[in-house]
Amino acid sequence: MIEIARRGxxxxxxxxxxxxxxxxxxxxLASEPRLERSISVTTRARRPAEIDGVHYNFLTEDGFQQALRDNALLEWARVLQGSHAYGTPRxxxxxxxxxxxxxxxxxxxQGHAQLRERLPADVVSVFVLPPNLMxxxxRLVGRAGDRGDEIERRxxxxxxxxxxxxxxDHVVVNEELHAATESVRAVLHAARHSTARLNGLAAFVERLN
Structure with a gap:
């Protein structure tokens, strides 16, 4: 029996x-059964269609401050001129x-930099680029419906x-969604087989020898 456990x-x-x-x-997420989404915490109000613990974990400002004091967040930031905070629970x-x-x-x-600082051996990162600025x-116009100054700001x-x-670590140009997804999937699969992630590998190889 092969006894090699993998760290995520x-x-x-x-x-x-x-x-x-x-x-x-x-x-x-729809096609990788061993992959799960990180659910962030936030201090903003829950929207009607959102479910606590599914879309976000909703915290009060006091609860968020306590999480910071407890070193319970791997990364965090404030947005919208500091009115709302978001973070990743450890x-x-x-x-x-x-x-x-x-x-x-x-x-x-910025969140990537914080996460890599706290879990340096566990992070593999991909930056997704558009094919061009046009x-x-x-995509911004079609998604948000904004016009004029707001589009220029974005x-x-x-x-x-x-x-x-x-x-x-990696860059993928998203010209076509399926192809871009498969490129990121290849990064994930390669990272899963990194020798540093395979607990028990040394003992397994020793038995082979």
Missing amino acids: VCLVLSAPSGAGKTAIADAL VPVERALAAGRDVVFDIDW ALRA MRVAQDEIRHWVEF
């Missing part, structure tokens, strides 16, 4: 808004990794985010 992988997907990282994550991620399950993260480059603009933010591609 933190698969981080980052991209400018509109590049398609969430669609890639959804496609992988315990569910570490429990999944220890059990050999993989966790996909849909976070920005396609990115079209484009400026996107171009700033694109500058951080060099901080990631």
Whole structure:
């Protein structure tokens, strides 16, 4: 009997808004049974269609501050001029990794930097790029329905985010969703077979010799 246990992988997907990282994550989650989504905590109010513990774990501001004091978050940030906080809870991620399950993260480059600092041996990251800026603009317009100044603001933010591609392990250009998803899947499968992730491998090879 082969006794090689595998430690899970933190698969981080980052991209400018509109590049398609969430669609890639959804496609992988639908077809990779050992992959689960990291569910963030947030201090913003729950929207009517959202389910606590499924879409987000909703915390009060006091609860969020307590999580920070307890070192219970792997990464966190404030958005919208600091009015709402988001973060990744530590315990569910570490429990999944220890059990050999993989966790996909849909976070920005700042969250990626924090996560890599805290779990340096467990993170494999992919930056998703649009095929060109015209396609990115079209996706933003089609998705949000914004016009004028708001689209220009989103484009400026996107171009700033694109500058951080060099901080990631891999880059995938999302010209066609299926092809981009398969490229990210290949990264995940390769990471699963990294020698550093295979507990008991040395003992198994020793028996072979």
